[in-house]
Amino acid sequence: xxxxxxxxxxxxxxxxxxxxxxxxxxxxxxxxxxxxxxxxxxxxxxxxxxxxxxxxxxxxxxxxxxxxxxxxxxxxxxxxxxxxxxxxxxxxxxxxxxxxxxxxxxxxxxxxxxxxxxxxxxxxxxxxxxxxxxxxxxxxxxxxxxxxxxxxxxxxxxxxxxxxxxxxxxxxxxxxxxxxxxxxxxxxxxxxxxxxxxxxxxxxxxxxxxxxxxxxxxxxxxxxxxxxxxxxxxxxxxxxxxxxxxxxxxxxxxxxxxxxxxxxxxxxxxxxxxxxxxxxxxxxxxxxxxxxxxxxxxxxxxxxxxxxxxxxxxxxx
Numbered sequence: 267x268x269x270x271x272x273x274x275x276x277x278x279x280x281x282x283x284x285x286x287x288x289x290x291x292x293x294x295x296x297x298x299x300x301x302x303x304x305x306x307x308x309x310x311x312x313x314x315x316x317x318x319x320x321x322x323x324x325x326x327x328x329x330x331x332x333x334x335x336x337x338x339x340x341x342x343x344x345x346x347x348x349x350x351x352x353x354x355x356x357x358x359x360x361x362x363x364x365x366x367x368x369x370x371x372x373x374x375x376x377x378x379x380x381x382x383x384x385x386x387x388x389x390x391x392x393x394x395x396x397x398x399x400x401x402x403x404x405x406x407x408x409x410x411x412x413x414x415x416x417x418x419x420x421x422x423x424x425x426x427x428x429x430x431x432x433x434x435x436x437x438x439x440x441x442x443x444x445x446x447x448x449x450x451x452x453x454x455x456x457x458x459x460x461x462x463x464x465x466x467x468x469x470x471x472x473x474x475x476x477x478x479x480x481x482x483x484x485x486x487x488x489x490x491x492x493x494x495x496x497x498x499x500x501x502x503x504x505x506x507x508x509x510x511x512x513x514x515x516x517x518x519x520x521x522x523x524x525x526x527x528x529x530x531x532x533x534x535x536x537x538x539x540x541x542x543x544x545x546x547x548x549x550x551x552x553x554x555x556x557x558x559x560x561x562x563x564x565x566x567x568x569x570x571x572x573x574x575x576x577x578x579x580x581x582x583x
Contacts, residue, residue, distance in 0.1 A: 267567055269365060269433055270332030277320050279560055280440025283447040284321075285503070286388050291321050314378070322439040323378035324371040324505060328424045330433025334364070337568075341367040341561060342575025343553050345434070349575055350426040357432075361572070366427060368436040369553050369577070373424040375436050380412040382439050382505035390512060393499060394519035400512075407509035441556030442503035448559060449500045449525060449547075461523055461543045462491030464498065468525070468547050472580040473558065477551035487534060489523070489543030496522020496543075502552055510536040517542055527552045554578045 281291050298317045305313060316326065338361065340353045345368035353363040371379055383404060390400035427434035452471070458464045468474045468484040477483045499521045501508075507528070513536045516524070523543040537544050558580050561571050565581065573579045 267336050267564070267569060268332065269327060269330050269334045269336055269435070272336060272365070272564065272569075273325075273327050273332065273435060275563060276325055276435075276437045276440045276560060277322065279563065280322055280325065280437075280443050283440070283443035285385070285392055285443075285446070290388060294321050295319065314374070323381040324375045324438035325436060325440055326371075326373070326375040328373040328375065328434045328436060329427045330365070330435070334433055336364040336433070338363055338570040338572065339365045339367050339561075339564065340572050340574060341369075341557060342573060342577050343369045343550055343557070344575050345370075345372065345436075346423050347426040350423060350430060350432060350434075352574060353432050354430045356572070363432060363572070365433045365435065368423075368434070369438060369441055369557050371436045371438050372434070373421050373436075375438065376418065377415060377420045379415060379438075379505050380408050383408045383411065383508065385439070386504035386508045386512075389504060390515065390519075393516065393521060395512075395515045399515060403509045403511045403515065406511075407507075411506060437557070437560060439503060439505065441553070441560050443556075444559040445552050445556035446500050446502040448555065449502065453498050453500070453525075458495050458498070460491060461486055461489045461493050461495050461545060464495050464523060464525060464545050465491065468545070471555065473551045473555040473578055474548060476578050476580075477548045482548050482551060484548060485546050487529065487544050487546050488538050493543055494522065496520070498523045498525060501526040502547075502556075507533060513537045513540045513542055516540070550576045551578070554580070558582070 284291060302313055340363045342349055345366055353366050356363050387400040387404050391397045452467055456467045458467055465484050474484055497520050501524050510533045517540040525545045525547055527549040554577050557577055562582055565571055
């Protein structure tokens with residue numbers, strides 16, 4: 267495959283699994299098109315043209331020509347200079363790494379991570395929160411994340427890839443969307459009655475089984491195994507952690523149990539205040555699940571996959 271084909275496949279699979287559906291994505295891209303048209307000519311040069319066709323700001327080719335051929339990928343959850351050196355060392359030892367693929371964004375994709383958080387507004391709305399309330403809740407948190415990313419040295423990993431001339435890309439929200447859909451389908455099928463049943467369902471997934479072996483498996487952090495689960499919200503996508511103000515609205519919308527990758531203490535306290543059950547499936551295990559679902563599509567096309575940096579490879583048919 268060519269690098270550009272892999273990139274487009276990530277976008278396509280991310281859209282297919284997105285909570286907003288194809289119609290919602292088309293509406294979002296239309297808003298981006300209008301935003302671009304309304305810019306002054308001197309501002310258009312700074313506009314990321316990828317936003318006109320790719321709804322995921324945190325998924326980009328960070329280095330490499332889209333026409334470069336890819337036969338072997340080194341894929342990991344976090345890719346930094348050490349992993350780039352690892353790829354170069356593998357090349358020296360005779361393994362021709364054609365592409366490094368990160369899950370977590372780097373470079374310009376990291377700098378734009380806050381933009382992806384608007385997906386959380388739409389998810390809250392789908393769950394029953396009025397859109398004006400959802401946008402109000404997320405506004406402060408999106409600004410907070412944007413300001414927090416400003417001092418970050420975004421391009422360190424990209425610069426390392428350039429030095430060794432190894433193509434680099436990241437696949438973040440599309441992989442997270444795949445996790446969300448996978449777990450939504452799992453719970454819709456198994457219909458867990460209690461929080462314990464939710465955990466049992468997660469433990470049947472190989473990535474979470476393997477995480478349990480290293481003490482990083484699914485854990486109940488609010489509620490107990492015998493409490494009834496109620497409506498389950500799989501909170502696995504949308505850039506990064508949202509606003510703690512959302513939990514009151516989620517409870518009012520009928521959510522009983524949140525299944526997430528991670529949750530900070532401030533957020534946990536707000537969830538507790540609103541009597542929500544919370545199951546932490548596991549961050550890296552969940553990221554591995556999402557990446558594996560995408561990597562399976564590449565493997566089916568003959569791409570060889572080598573994993574590193576916490577990515578536990580599990581194949582599915």
